[in-house]
Structures are given as structure tokens and as C-alpha cells.
Amino acid sequence: MYRAKTTIEQWRILQAVVDFGGYAHAASHLNKSQSSLNHAVAKLQDQLDVKLLEVKGRKAFLTEAGEVMLRRSRHLTQNVRDLEELAANINQDWEPEITMAVDLAYPKKLLYPALKTFYPESRGSRLRIIETVLTGTEEAITEGWADLVISPMMPRGFLGEPIAECSLHPVCHPQHELASLEGPVDLNDLQQHLQLVIKDTSKTPNEKQGWLKSEQRWTVSSFETAIDLLLENIGFCWLPDFIIAHLVAEKSLHRLAIKGSSLRPLICYVVKPKPDSCGPGTNLLYQTLIQQSAFNTSFQE
Numbered sequence: 064m065y066r067a068k069t070t071i072e073q074w075r076i077l078q079a080v081v082d083f084g085g086y087a088h089a090a091s092h093l094n095k096s097q098s099s100l101n102h103a104v105a106k107l108q109d110q111l112d113v114k115l116l117e118v119k120g121r122k123a124f125l126t127e128a129g130e131v132m133l134r135r136s137r138h139l140t141q142n143v144r145d146l147e148e149l150a151a152n153i154n155q156d157w158e159p160e161i162t163m164a165v166d167l168a169y170p171k172k173l174l175y176p177a178l179k180t181f182y183p184e185s186r187g188s189r190l191r192i193i194e195t196v197l198t199g200t201e202e203a204i205t206e207g208w209a210d211l212v213i214s215p216m217m218p219r220g221f222l223g224e225p226i227a228e229c230s231l232h233p234v235c236h237p238q239h240e241l242a243s244l245e246g247p248v249d250l251n252d253l254q255q256h257l258q259l260v261i262k263d264t265s266k267t268p269n270e271k272q273g274w275l276k277s278e279q280r281w282t283v284s285s286f287e288t289a290i291d292l293l294l295e296n297i298g299f300c301w302l303p304d305f306i307i308a309h310l311v312a313e314k315s316l317h318r319l320a321i322k323g324s325s326l327r328p329l330i331c332y333v334v335k336p337k338p339d340s341c342g343p344g345t346n347l348l349y350q351t352l353i354q355q356s357a358f359n360t361s362f363q364e
Contacts, residue, residue: 069107073103074139076103076107080116081116084122115128115132145337145339157188158342159189160188161188161345161348162191162208162211163190163191163213164209164211165192167261167303168303168329168331169229173226173355174352180351184347185348186344188344196264197264200214204218205221210336210342211333211352213226213352214331215329215331223332223333224349226356227331229304229328231326231327232307234301234307234311234316234318234319235299235316235319237314237315237317239256241299248319250321253277253299253319258277258299259282261284262282262284290310290316294315
């Protein structure tokens with residue numbers, strides 16, 4: 064029988080050293096001594112006979128081989144975590160707490176009827192609803208820290224059910240310079256003006272989604288702050304239709320026509336990041352969200 068040379072703890076330590084930018088910060092996060100982390104990584108490299116890290120100055124950097132091994136190790140540690148959570152769920156009738164991540168692009172007024180239906184059947188389960196944005200929502204799925212995720216994106220390898228659709232539109236104040244331009248706005252003109260951007264909730268944001276080409280950008284943490292700035296005639300912003308519809312109708316905001324496309328359509332999915340380890344409460348809430356939506360077709364990317 065094959066006996067592993069390495070341990071799960073060694074791989075977790077290596078991940079922490081990389082994620083926190085060095086041994087000192089990783090040691091503080093793991094509540095371990097820096098020397099114990101150095102010893103664990105050094106032993107891991109010796110056991111594998113592969114150099115995983117190179118120290119330059121005070122920081123540790125992954126080697127090319129280290130990048131490959133680290134990526135594979137994350138699957139390993141996540142599988143162990145999923146296995147342990149599955150065992151815990153097998154031994155319990157109803158989970159005491161359910162965590163749901165909800166992207167800000169999802170119109171939450173659609174969520175509340177489902178929650179009202181779920182509440183009488185929830186058996187006292189505590190529900191944590193955490194608002195996320197962009198990569199932060201994607202991480203809730205790929206890292207599995209939420210039991211349910213409502214997301215306008217579907218990471219590769221995951222399944223979800225579509226439960227809503229909306230679109231993002233570029234808007235500004237009616238007296239903004241962009242609003243006075245005749246005809247559709249050229250992208251070259253658009254990028255000369257201040258863009259308001261909603262802060263990505265990820266620990267490691269990755270600006271790979273949406274239009275982010277303005278030379279000057281201000282980042283805010285909520286739609287409400289963005290709208291307040293827009294109403295003061297500061298910048299332009301892409302916002303969901305359900306947020307801006309009444310403001311555009313009353314002419315407090317101006318919807319911009321952009322050459323090529325003036326909207327970004329979105330389909331919001333409800334996703335179980337770890338379907339095999341979901342408890343009955345999570346499954347009930349998942350089904351309730353689907354039953355109260357207008358969609359009934361599964362999507363996979």
C-alpha cells in the first residue's frame with residue numbers, strides 16, 4: 064500500500080506562506096512560530112526533492128514547479144475539508160446555520176419572498192446573508208465558504224440554476240458632459256471621464272470583468288454611494304436596471320447610449336458550491352429559490 068510522504072498540514076502551511084506573502088505573516092495567521100513554518104516547508108521540499116519556494120529579500124516566491132504543486136495542493140486540501148464536512152452533515156439532521164452569498168447585481172427583492180416561504184420550515188437554522196461583488200462572489204463558489212451563492216457568473220466546473228435576469232446600464236447626471244453629447248457615446252470619449260466602480264469583495268481582486276478603461280476611477284463599496292456621487296454630478300457608473308429605473312424615469316439620472324452596446328445583460332444563478340455536503344436546510348432553501356423563479360433550465364459552463 065502506498066504511504067504518503069507528505070501531510071495535509073505541510074500543504075496548508077505552504078499555501079499560507081504564499082497567500083500571506085511570507086513566513087512572518089503566515090505564522091501570525093496560523094498562530095504558529097515562524098521557525099516551525101520554515102521547518103515544515105523545508106521538510107516538504109526535501110521529501111519531494113523539489114524546490115517549491117525561493118526567498119528573495121524578505122519575501123518567498125514560488126518556483127515554476129512550486130506553482131504547479133501549489134495549485135494541485137489546493138484541490139487536495141479542499142477535498143479533505145469537503146470530506147470532513149460531509150461526515151459532519153451525515154451525523155446531523157438539520158444544519159444549525161446556513162451561509163448564503165448574494166451578489167449585489169442580483170435584485171434582492173426577488174429573494175425576500177423565497178425567504179418568507181423558507182422561514183416557517185427553517186427549524187431555527189440561523190441564516191447569514193453576505194453581500195459580495197465580482198471576484199468575491201466567484202470565490203464564494205470556488206472556495207466553498209458559502210452554502211449557497213447567488214451569482215451572475217458560473218465558474219468552470221460548477222452547476223447552477225438560473226433564477227433571475229437583469230442588465231447593467233451606464234448612467235450619469237443629466238447635466239454631466241457625457242449627457243450633452245449628440246448620438247451614442249464613443250468609447251474613446253467615455254474613457255476620458257471619471258468612472259465610479261463598485262469595490263470587489265475578493266481578498267485578491269481580479270479586474271477581469273466589466274468595462275474598466277477610464278483613465279480615472281473612483282472605487283466605492285456600495286451602489287448607494289455610487290448613486291449619491293452621480294446625483295452630485297460626479298462621474299458615470301454601470302448600475303443594474305432595478306437600481307436606476309426610477310431615477311432614470313424621474314430624470315434624476317441619465318442613461319447613456321454607448322456605441323456598440325449600452326447594456327451588459329446578466330443571468331443570476333443559484334449555486335451549491337459543495338452539493339454533496341449540503342444539509343437539508345440548504346437543499347430546501349435552494350429548491351425554494353428555484354421554485355419561485357421564472358427559470359427552469361440548468362446551465363453549465
